[in-house]
Amino acid sequence: MTQQTEPLSLSEVAKHAADVLDAVNTVIVGKREPLELVLAGILAKGHVLFEDYPGLGKTLTARCFAQSLGLEFNRLQFTPDLLPADVTGSFMYNQKSGDFDFRPGPVFTNLLLADEINRTPPKTQAALLEAMQEQQVSVEGSTRRLEPPFCVLATANPIEYEGTYPLPEAQLDRFLARVSFGYPNEDEEWTVLKRRMARQQEESFLDPVVDASTLVRMQRALETVSVEDSIGQYIVRIVAATRDHDDIQVGASPRGSLALLLLGRARAVMAGRDYVIPEDVKTVAPAALSHRVSLRPELWLRHASPERIIAEICESTPVPASEKLPTYSATEAVDRYRGGR
Template sequence: MAVGTHGDSPRSAARGEPARAEPGPGLEGLAKVAGRIRGAVESVIEGKPAAVRLALTVLLAEGHLLIEDVPGVGKTMLAKALARSVDCSVRRVQFTPDLLPSDITGVSAYNQELREFEFKPGPVFANIVVGDEINRASPKTQSALLECMEERQVTVDGTTYALEPPFMVISTQNPVEMEGTYPLPEAQRDRFTARISMGYPDPSAELAMLDVHGRSSPLDRLVPVAHATDVRELIEVVRGVEVSADVRQYVIDLISATRSHPELRLGASPRATLQLVKAARAYAALDERDYVIPDDVQDLAVPVLAHRLLTTTEAQVDGRRSEHVVADLVRRVPVPAPGR
């Protein structure tokens, strides 16, 4: 399902949603800062506004992003562009089969001068962590990200170290069918707020890319347009976006439908419910709305839910993917009636 801006869409008006009110200073400020970040990223990523918007949504929803696609379509470029657009600490990790968990979290080393063990922080101690080709590392190494992605902390040798907000993991991965890859375990996939695929650019965007990228990398010219403090303030604004009882019930109905669907052997978790609501808040805030509408949930359902679900063997034989099942559920699950 396409992810795009809709504002006061005809669907919303038909449902009798409240008219769009004048945004407060918080939403106005969010729109300005988010617009600068989006513009900076789109100066590097040609013809992918939906992917850029979703990446920004995940950042403001305090989540993590998984970018999955074939090599060479700009997965790492998107991750780097978003990271460089914000003036904060950024670390990149190239996942390989010989990477160890301590290479990510850090290690306690003995300091001979002090005669005690000293903790050497790993690359996970950054505001934005870019994990390139995460599924080329072993499952043991992949699991090193489980605690930090969920609890924003790292435990090494019995000592817990907090991670400074904002904290976001942006990971890229090649399709599982490719040689030398390890499927991400369910617990790992469930910690990613959303999964997107870049896809091939259309011919006009690819032609423009030859001009922009042909001489030098636009990443070299990209300068930060926001600060980590700005992102923290925007996250506070997003937390204040209202989610009505009807919309919350709609989310529950959608999630519950995945748990009883005959084509799914694993439905969405309670974590998926929370992250769908948080992402919908950020999505609404980007439209300068202080309330969530069902359209927000529908636009985000596939990228937020599909990677968490497992289809049955029969569905796989029929060529049915989890994305198809979620899209069907979005069409089938009743939307809250106006004024209910």
């Protein structure tokens, strides 16, 4: 393994992550916790869905992360007339060579912003499924790999339903986390105005803190984060509780457990630890599970939110001793798995 591809140390990952968040916070004001969830999703090689009201900085957040992480960035505005080929690319006839050449679509990038993803028909939405799950694109029988790192940040408006196509559960399940920012308070909003007047232009530009190859090494480093047996069982109990809860019609699948594991690892590293504790799991659980459960229809009349129910499940699930250190390292865990096969 070369120096360019070997994992960074976890202390380096924590430092780079803090620097990236500090950079993004110079533009996005007062939303440190949601930004940490977004960065955790990127570090865990996942995709993030922003679901919030218009004008709260969803598109700006994606652009800021692309700039601070040194990533190639494409923004794709999803509209009702968008075709799958507009996402993946297509073959075009080359008159000079007399052959068909492939023209890559905007999905061939490091960070793709799928803006207002619920405004395009399901056929076009599905064009992203293979890219998000397999990191590859198939066009007319030809498969092309997407170079790592690859991440989709998608936005959706939760209040305008006319002319929209709600994402099916299968596609929602492809997102590692769903994040909302919420309205800023008065001080935060005044800070936004002051910064806009100070820079004397609409656009904000951030210098790269890392580059694409460094991000790949940061992502690989997360595989060395230890998860003690009791923490893994705690994750499983939380997800299993979503399947038996009276207010939930359809609970989370095992993919929800994997999401908790991956986001919990990223959260642990960002907190300066090489092992996961229950607080990491509880912090990321609403973002990791709320879009993977379906509430009973009558609950919508009471304005019940999946996030609140997931938080209640976390509070009612018995917590293992948080001061207990891992009993094995990540490497030993792999050896144990191989030995039991």
